[in-house]
Amino acid sequence: MPTETPAPIDPELIRKAQRRVSLRMGFFSHALIYVVVNAGLFALNVFQGGPLWSFWPMAGWGIGLAAHGLATWISLNGDGLRDRMLKQEIDRLNGGR
Template identity: 55%
Template sequence: MNDWTATPAPAATTTASAASIDASLLRRARRRVALKTGFFIHALVFTLVNLGLFTLNQAIGGRPWSHFPLGGWGIALAIHGIVTIVKLTGDGWRDRLLATEVARLRSQA
């Protein structure tokens, strides 16, 4: 049965609705996995490259310079991490905000 009617929904509609929900969940899951994977790859490349730069700096000698790219890229990685966390925790935020607004408008009417 649907929430808004007292009559049961036809089986075809229920099946189509379930398929739509499954497709929506799959799409959201793929998006979340892509966000996480992108950040982890970025962190891995950051670590490997900066280890290589540090090793190169130590092998060449002279003034230390490897901390400059480490700091700049570290800021970019931190921003990437913050954006990833916000996108993952904000998943469904628009839907919750919309439901709140609809409920508020219904109470005013």
């Protein structure tokens, strides 16, 4: 049975994949740290008693986390849009071929 050697992977494709994975991992680590730290602050607040102050850092940081998630989502989906626009422009410059 003949064995096929895998086709070489385009270095640009590897760079693009690494960038996309970095964006996702950055957001996932941010979200994990958010959950761990805010769970600790909430537990401290409950055991300490008194008014619920842990809501404020959770809300403020949550806004930042949401912005990070939105920027990541737009960036990842924007790659496909950018590629489609580039292909359309190349086709237009080639005379519609």
